Amino acid sequence: MDGDLYNAFPSLVRWLPGSHREVNANIREMHTFIRETFTKQRNQLDVSDQRNFIDVFLVKQKEEKPNPELYFNDTNLTVVLTDLYTAGMESTSTTLQWGLLLMMKYPQIQKNVQKEIEKVIGSGEPRLIHRKEMPYTDAVIHEIQRFGNIAPTSVPHSTTQDVTFKGFFIPKGTQVIPLLYSVLRDKEHFEKPEEFYPQHFLDSEGNFVKNEAFIPFSAGKRSCAGETLAKMELFIFFTTLLQNFTFQAPPGAKLDLTGAAGLTTPPLKHEICAIPRN
Numbered sequence: 506m507d508g509d510l511y512n513a514f515p516s517l518v519r520w521l522p523g524s525h526r527e528v529n530a531n532i533r534e535m536h537t538f539i540r541e542t543f544t545k546q547r548n549q550l551d552v553s554d555q556r557n558f559i560d561v562f563l564v565k566q567k568e569e570k571p572n573p574e575l576y577f578n579d580t581n582l583t584v585v586l587t588d589l590y591t592a593g594m595e596s597t598s599t600t601l602q603w604g605l606l607l608m609m610k611y612p613q614i615q616k617n618v619q620k621e622i623e624k625v626i627g628s629g630e631p632r633l634i635h636r637k638e639m640p641y642t643d644a645v646i647h648e649i650q651r652f653g654n655i656a657p658t659s660v661p662h663s664t665t666q667d668v669t670f671k672g673f674f675i676p677k678g679t680q681v682i683p684l685l686y687s688v689l690r691d692k693e694h695f696e697k698p699e700e701f702y703p704q705h706f707l708d709s710e711g712n713f714v715k716n717e718a719f720i721p722f723s724a725g726k727r728s729c730a731g732e733t734l735a736k737m738e739l740f741i742f743f744t745t746l747l748q749n750f751t752f753q754a755p756p757g758a759k760l761d762l763t764g765a766a767g768l769t770t771p772p773l774k775h776e777i778c779a780i781p782r783n
């Protein structure tokens with residue numbers, strides 16, 4: 506693809522902010538950074554001490570010789586790392602931005618989360634094992650993802666064969682854009698779909714309940730490859746932030762919950778006051 510995201514994914518990036526030229530310049534810059542990073546690692550490669558994904562890939566590349574252009578070539582490494590970087594960084598950080606905005610907007614919910622943190626974690630380091638003892642926080646994080654709706658149109662797919670779905674005939678090769686948004690805001694599954702309402706994921710006794718319409722990571726064989734990692738990151742980052750700070754809007758500031766345009770859907774820009782808790 507050589508840096509031309511528009512040509513590679515025309516439907517995916519048609520609504521990206523910034524001009525065609527700016528977006529491609531950003532992608533080229535990212536590719537340069539990635540190539541510099543793995544070239545440096547290649548020079549230091551120690552097969553018996555593989556430090557990360559890049560090292561494992563480079564070892565496979567060595568093994569693949571004398572046919573180095575088959576799979577484990579530099580172009581594939583660049584593209585895979587670009588995928589992991591964009592899919593993994595932007596999505597999680599955008600979700601956390603929604604989390605902070607929603608905590609500023611609903612200070613009582615923020616207090617409830619902080620109470621649960623105090624009860625279960627105290628001043629220790631938040632760990633994943635705490636999550637099952639923290640149904641309220643878990644429900645709030647799920648609701649941040651549902652309400653934040655950061656990938657409303659997921660990623661375009663296309664049919665590999667003729668399909669009839671709910672009475673509609675979709676010929677082979679048709680591009681399909683799944684609207685996750687329509688499921689995440691489905692009133693059949695969520696009592697107050699347009700509101701931020703953590704009770705969507707709690708029963709009357711405060712236990713966490715799953716909801717089959719919770720699909721921010723999409724569904725099926727090609728759903729998000731990083732779902733487990735993302736859930737882990739969201740829990741650890743969110744609890745650590747709220748353990749250490751209370752988030753407030755500056756006096757007089759209006760908090761707007763409209764989503765902005767982007768590769769994912771971030772909140773609009775807001776100023777945040779992070780008040781240390783101790």
Ligand code: HEM
Nearest residue numbers: 592593596597600656660721722723727728729730731735
């Ligand atoms: C809150 C965080 C995240 C959300 C909401 C999210 C959401 C999604 C969605 C909606 C898709 C498209 C699925 C489809 O094509 O049907 C996707 C794909 C993908 N995600 Fe995530 N993601 C998140 C975090 C991550 C992380 C942390 C990683 C890994 C570092 C990751 C790696 C991927 C990859 C590799 C794919 C492509 C999977 C494929 O095409 O088979 N994601 N993600």
